Amino acid sequence: MSEQKFIRTCSIWRALEVVGDTSILLILEASWIGARRFDDFRLRSDLLPTLLSNRLKRLVETGILEKRLYSDKPPRHEYHLTDKGRDLYWTALMMLRWERRWAPREGKLDIRLRHKTCGQVFDPTPSCLHCKAEITASQVRWAEGPGVGWMAVRYSRRRQHRSAAAERSANTALMDEVAQITGDRWAGLVLRSIFTGLRKFDEICRDTAMATNILSERLSWLVDKGVIALHEYSSVPRRFEYRLTEKGIDYYPVLLMLLLWGDKYYLSPEGPPLLLRHKPDGHELEPAVTCSCCGEPVRIRDVDYEVVEPLRAPDALATAG
Known part of the structure; x- marks a missing residue:
């Protein structure tokens, strides 16, 4: 009998158990920009019909989407976000923010966001509602809360679907690289560990309870993506950590x-x-996504959007004959 492994409890882990799948994130992305019917999701996500059907069913089961009948003969359904699904909007906006900053933009769709409250086109900004300052990782201090503990690992076998995002056509591509990272829950757990100060391979392995071969692959992949880097912290003997x-x-x-x-x-x-505290005075962190123009929290009902067509490389100049 194999030894039972345990993982540090965390709401990030629980969230990734539900949405830590690239295909699911592509479906949610399509939903944010108006997809409601199966063919709309198929066109937007480029997912195979069987995979799309499976993930839509999973999203309904977890209460993120609800299935509504819009035609009796023949029976046809639409998929709409529930309150639980709409509450993922801030996560989606932060994914969009990261994609815009760090992933190549050529050949990708973009979204122009307008805040109805102030009427301005805005950039989504992670902010603390208590002090109105933008949130950065270096300004957040964490401590164990009352729900901290260890729980048994329940790793289900999932195939990697990173290519589902990477291979989308230019007509549908919006958030590709960030969907690959957020859609890989093991990569998410690795980053969680490093953000909490665990940088050595053995430390990350104990914290995530991953098999060593899976951890090695995820670390190498994140290094290739430029998200983490390998640093030598001891020359004799040679020792490395991930930063x-x-x-x-x-x-x-x-x-x-x-x-x-x-x-x-x-x-x-x-x-x-x-429990999260915001430096330097240590008040309780009140995270929100706010409008870069007026500073108010943005809600899905208060945002209009316009899809911007993919950016193209300028045509090469014709050579003189």
Whole structure:
């Protein structure tokens, strides 16, 4: 009998158990920009019909989408976000923010967001409602909360679907690289560990309870993505650790909004596993996504959007004959 492994409880882990799948994130992305029917999701996500059907069913089962009949003969359904699904909006905005900053933009769709409250086109900004300052990873201090503990690992076998995002056509591509990272829950757990100060391979392995071969692959992949980098911290004997790059540090708001959503919908009876404080005065962190123009929190009902067509490389100049 194999030894039971345990993982540190965390609302990020619980959230990733639900949405930590690239295909699911592509479906949610399509839903944010108006997809409601199966063919709309198929066109937007480029997912195979069988995979799309499976993930739509899963999203209905977890209460993120609801299925509504719009035709009796023949029976036809639409898929609409529930309140639980709409509460992922801040996570989606932080994913969009990261994609815009760090992924190549050529050949991708973009979204122009307009805040109805102030009427301005805005950039989504991670902010603390208590002090109105923008949130950065270096300005957040964490401590164990009443819900901290260890739980048995329940790793289900999932194929990697990173290519589902990477291979989309230019007509549908919006959030590709960030969907690959957020859609890989093991990569998310690795980043969670490093953000909490665990940088050595053995430390990350104990914290995530991953098989060593899976951890090695995820670490190498995140290094290739430029999210983390390998640093030598001892020359005799040679020892290495993994540190976040600037690109990796800027991923923090995505994890923060996942934690917020996980705390709301998957909180343990004892309370939150993590308590967050905002430096330098140590007040309780009140995370929100705000409008870069007026500073007010943005809600899905208060935002209009316009899809911007993919950026193209300028045509090469014709050579003189």
